[in-house]
Amino acid sequence: MPQIHKYLSKDSISRSEKKLFDILLSLNNDWHIWMNANLRFALRNGASMEREVDCILYHRELGMLLVECKDGQISTEESLESEKGFIWKQNQREMERSPVDQVLNLVHPLHQHFCEMFPRQIQKDNSHQQFSYDSVRVQWALFFGDMENLKKIGSNAVQSKRVILKSDLKFPNLLLRKITKILETKEASFGNKPFPNTVLSEENLQKLVAFLGCFDEPTWPEIWDMQANARIYPTEIQEMLMESITRNPRMRIEGVAGSGKSLMAQWEVARLFKEGKRIAFLCYNDLLAEQMQNNFQKREFPASQVTAASFYKLAAKYVRLAKVPGAPRKEPQNDEGKKEYFAKMPHYFKQALDILRKQNKASRFFDALIIDEGQDFDNSWLDTILLLLKEPQKGFVRFFYDSHQTIYKGRPVLGNTKIESMPVIFLKRGFRSTKKILLWVREITGISVSCYETTPTGHDVDVRLYSDPQEQIALLYAEIARLKKKAVEPKDILVVSLRSRSNSALAELHNDEFQWSDVHDSLNSLAINIVSAYRYKGLDKRVVILTDLEPSANNPGEPHSNANLILVGATRAKEHLIVFKQRSKIV
Template sequence: MAYTIPESIRSTATAGERLLFRTLKTYLPEDFIVYYEPEIHGKRPDFVIIGPDLGLIVLEVKDYTKNTILQINHDEWLLHTSTGSQTAVKSPLKQAREYVFHIADFLKKDKNLINLEGKYKYQLKFPFGFGAVFTRLTQKDFIENDLYSVIEPSFCLTRDEIDPEKEGFSEEILIEKILNMFSVPYRLREPLTKGEIDTIRFHLFPEVRISAEFKQPVPYQDQLLLSLHDIRTMDLHQENLAKQIGDKNRLIRGVAGSGKTLILSSRAKILAKEQPDWKILILCYNISLSRNIEQMIFHMMNEPDNLFDFDFSKEDAVKKQHNIIVRNFHSWLKNDLKITEGNIPGVLEKIKNGEAILPKYDAILIDEGQDFEASWFELVSSLLNPDTKSLLLVEDRAQTIYKRKRSYLQDTGLSFQGRSKVLNINYRNTAQIVKFAWDFYKTNSSLKYKVVNKEFEGEIIAPQSTRRRGVEPAIIKKDNFFQEAQLVAKQISRLHKEKNVPLSEVLILYRIKKSYHTSYIDILQKALKEQGIEYFWLTENNDSKRNFDKDDDRVKISTIDSSKGLDFQAVFIVNIDNMPFALEEDVEREVSLLYIGMTRAKEYLCLSYSGESEFTKYFEGLLIERQSGKTDEKSG
């Protein structure tokens, strides 16, 4: 079964398009990707198929009957219309051919996708083809009406070749015909790699981009070649969600590191592009997360869709205006609605009575929805355009650190039954970090018995890790916090110098900034200064949160609470002996907090402590296990 994007076809599609969609999805190999009506740099072909053994094929679908067609040639078809008049249209095959050459000419500009030597120098390293599908004409109709004289059989599919209910249908013939829809017969010697397919997706669909290092395009023997490295795109499941979640209300429930914020931001970009007149609002709880999303949206909206035609020499290019507003909830209340949280009940009453004049939004997207109060949801949903009902919520219950009662139907007036998706694969962290963090959560959380894998509102989702492996998280015990801070500073210096980890990719997390006898932040700052490490105290105050710039060349220092939604290459969580915090009665919140902190790390995670607590006892046990394991290895 092939992977289709979108997951299901729109209800307004023609009967023939729906039939072909089902057939391709059911009978093509599982490593084939089928796009229905994708928007590709100003063009919108009916179907685009990408397969590792195939290459790329464009299909144009027509629901013509034999009574519709009056006269045909290679360029133009004369048709009868339903009103009895006649109209001339471009040949379906010519249309499909133009689409695929438009795509191929674009992809040829990336030197990672072309042959750089040999007979096919500067040609794509994979075949590309095209075809037309006639959903209401059979092979018999083609023969009787002499249509094969204009359209070669190898470039078209008829009803009896795509309809499994027809006697002459054959899965083998369907696949064989699609595999041979090329002007020049050409089979791949080696299948396209995942990286090459991701590169194709990266260029054709800017909304799936996560990151890539690219060198400025340079003319070379009449070829404009772009060199891309370290390409990262959404996986197909994430892409599907970003592209399909726009119709009405949707709920995405995902584990830490599953790309929830990325999908939300990508969805906002798609909506802004498709609906330029819409007013789009993104809300979250944390100031620092809202700042991070704001920067992500800025990057997404200003990154050129076409890297080849972008003038990289103009660093101060005019920034694109967009209709996306990003706010943390309380900032939104204060600056946009001009109210406080205490005013919400009264404002809701005024809205019900039609007495309040407040802004309306065509689409609202909420990140970290588990942190929102019921009344907040009620307020948000009351300001949503009732015609669009475009509300997207994303959440992870395992990251719940605020006690919130939850009934989305009651809070928003919208049912999410059958309108929710689960993301349970963690892409952010290495397999070692995922296991380390989840083992801690399962062992220490009272909610561990609610951990299931099925989709149901209210459960904690167990994460599955990607195959990306790394080093084991470090656990370090010192005699006092001075030693702890000095060790952290030295480790950061070593990672920066020996592992080339940018300082902007290092995060230090703390639970409390000082006790009655120790100022943890002062000691930490002093240790960093001694190593010549520049830092930014993200959670010093509200201004520092608003001025947070993820990419400046400084180590970030933050509370765990404010790190939600962020990720860094290396994360140091200090002073674990202050967890669970003595003044915090809700130990469950402390478990979630530390889990959140650990899952901020993409590659390197280090936990340190110099005292004793319930949590440090757990880590002491791990240290003993590790030491025992090493002893066993030596003795073995």
Template sequence: MAVMYPTPLPNYVLADPLRSTEVRVHRLLEAQLPDEWHVFYSRPWLGLHPDGGEVEGEADFVAVHPKTGMLVLEVKGGVVSRNGTTGEWTSRDRHGIVHSIKDPVRQAGRSRHRLLEKIRESRLWDQGFLNARHGVVLPDSGRPEHDLGPDMPLRIFAFMDDCKELGKWVEGRLAADPDPRATPPGPRGVEAIRRLLAADFELTPTLRSAYEIAERRIDRLTAEQFQLLEQLACNPRMIIRGGAGTGKTMLAVEKAMRLAAAGQRTLLTCYNQPLGHHLQRLCSGVANLTARSFHQLCRQCAAQAETLPAGSGEGRDYFEQTLPQALLDAVETNRSLRFDAIVADEGQDFPGSWWAVLELCLTDAENDPFYIFLDDNQRVHFRQSDAPAYPAFLLTQNLRNAREIFTAAAPLYSGGVWLGSGPTGGSVSFIEAETAGTATARLRQWIGRMTNRERLAPRDLAILSPDAAMAGMLRNAGVTGGIPSCAAHEARDNAIVIDSVRRFKGLERAAVAVCCVDQLVSSTELMYVALTRAHLGLTLIGPAAVLGELKRTIATGSGSANCCGTGNEHNHQGQDALELP
């Protein structure tokens, strides 16, 4: 006997005379199909028109087999007819009453198409091309002598006589002339479809409510983090390593504030300009504490000491060599620019030569406190960024990302222990978009869903792309509709951030949409950063081929990506890998 969903049929279905034919077909399928078959009754779906409008429908039955694929069936009782002139379909019941009905062939075909879209979008589906067919069951209608039309060959219909052995008809409909591109779904594929069509679920709060609860939880220090702060108090120099979401930035800010409160003139620095602005906002008004990105610090000190060379300053050499040298010259020229303690966040972004520069920014370069927080998996800017040989502490608990997001990112991590301790639930969604226009439409729909149904504010959302040029195009394209958008360093409460993955590194939002193109899947590090920016809702939008590669990498921790980036990754970063003036 086939495995049926739902089982048993609800009483309201059994008692409904308008469903009597469907109940009869349900019993035939259950009795006549072997155990390997899974049959889903009355499966609704919601799709989209090309213009973005919604369209809904329902498949009467969806039958799935691990070897042959999926068959979508539409059932019509009574004696069915169609008027060739008007195209109207009707059904005459046993009392002789004629009812107008929808075109069952079109219904079945459309349901098959929409369900295939949903299956391909599901992150659970990684089985390749699915052999899918549609059919129409007419248990009260006799078989005609010829096809009913070019799109209605007799083979897609099960008539009155066919229903005596409906199970064999279903098996034959799928087995005959299978699509040569198809691969058997297997038990894993059947389970993916089951979870799509008959998933267990628990109604949870909106993302807004869940985000507020998660933020309160994250703000409480864990025992591991308390232990770290105690060790930092006893050790003037340390390296703190940890995966994404382990609280590195929060602890860096906390340590910097404690040093400043103790009367030490403290620098809190990082590489990324947007993260630097974020740290400035967090530390605004705190006495003895300067929060700047590294290049902001270089410019500020060089301007005060008048050590900055003439010229506007452009290109990689300017940022990697000229500005650091100007900072070094400034603190040697004016010792009052030096600090009593330094805390560096996202330390993996710093090339090794900068650590010596920062040490010389201390009053006592050999002994003053210096703490570096880093994640070796996020080296998306420089290949050589070896930190000083300070004592190390490992943070292991990811508190930021919801469990489903953490599970997706975990295969990309290679830095030792990294445990998912974030909020339960969350979501990872894959949405296909083969063209830029389709991607824009999908992003608009995502924004509408997040701001309306999930009650999130613009400040809770981010749209990320692999590079700054694409992010700029998205901002100019007006994908946010009437809601303002901005780059990450310009973040404000009424705007949605649209920026590159690299520039958003170190930052986070309740929900994040990532535009997936080949450049993203070419680097494990870039994927890892992109997937870990969201607290609760992660949406990945892109062409089917790219999403497929991303799913394979997530599932296996391998793919076209590699842990050190591609051989030319440093070149294709362009100016996005630099912080421009």
């Protein structure tokens, strides 16, 4: 993310300034940005200059770009009364000042001012000293945020290469190339070469920042809110993709982590609801099922028409409804009993469906099945799940999955012949997690998740080392304190353990500030929740603290031996990831 020294004024009504600022947030940390900057400095003749610049961009290696933003339809018109032979118009009204003059007239004075700001003393010999200076290249551009072309602007008014148009904002890289080209413009007044530019020292960079104005840094949540638009474009693509497959009753959708599978599943539920269909949304994770059920209730989808449930909870419900002989009515409390209960439940579930179908209980069956996080389902379960359909051979099915997120060892998945026979579409790019998070995931796991150009770069992943449980707990308290200073609220923080509670170093951490969400527990809205990565699939938080990362069993340089689980845990983070990694033991 760029270093933003002055944000767009809350009083700004300029659409163009807002559009430009939104996409500039996709630039990397080498860029500095000032919006609505007020410049005031002395000229060599003793006079002073004071101007507001809509946008100032600075890059140490490329220089500074002044941008004048204009809304509406900009045009020029010939005028014999004008000194230049033409006038500028905005929405057919004559403009008081030429937009070119508003920025061009600042270029030369700023060049001179920066020379005086950054003098360098060079020792020539024992008796003489020579003075030089650091240069800051200054260039200018216009941004017409509502225009696709320059057909209504005369070629004598402005060079097209100086104008940024609406079409230049389609992709961040497209805008970056345009900005770079403008900054490297060859100037006839300088021997047909670009204006000189010195890579400023850190001291001189701070002087430049102080001159242009260094304002209070925004909180992290404020930054994230500004970046929210970066995730709108990918969701629009996903929605169009889902529209394109509506005619096919059965589809597999394979998507990378954060590609919007659960969001697309919700769209399908909403679309089918409008068609009057009875729908079952199924997943393995009870927390995901709970959130989906809450979402459907907020949209006022009646439970009689839309059901969201985890596999085992729905199975247990149907087993009770059908009164399956020999099946327990409640989940046992002891470990051995639970193990037998879960092992036999899929079999009881199939028996229950057979009984209800023979009893003509049509209201217990569905027109459509939406299966999310399908890689969690045992292949044999899926044959039973399809029996939930009123027409098991022809009913509507959407099966969402990611082969890289298979984490249940010993469970045969993604091999059911009925599911495999369905056509498949691929979602190859994620948009939930920042680029820095996805880069860290690739380095640790070897799993590459592509993203969109507009995906925020984000903060570096913070990796903290610990040796024992007590040190990891101390790290957790320290990180929470640091996040609070960044104005990050507990509701935006989640602690994700790569182990179950019984095996986690944080197992005993359960108090007013931290709450474990164990099997069947809902999340606590008043505390920072600690969950196992197994329980939080399909969900996300702005900040995730990934704990209990143990050394890999693989050789150095190879992907981590627990790669898939790390991928699942890390990609729950939308904006920032903190990792607690155990120090390798020296043998």
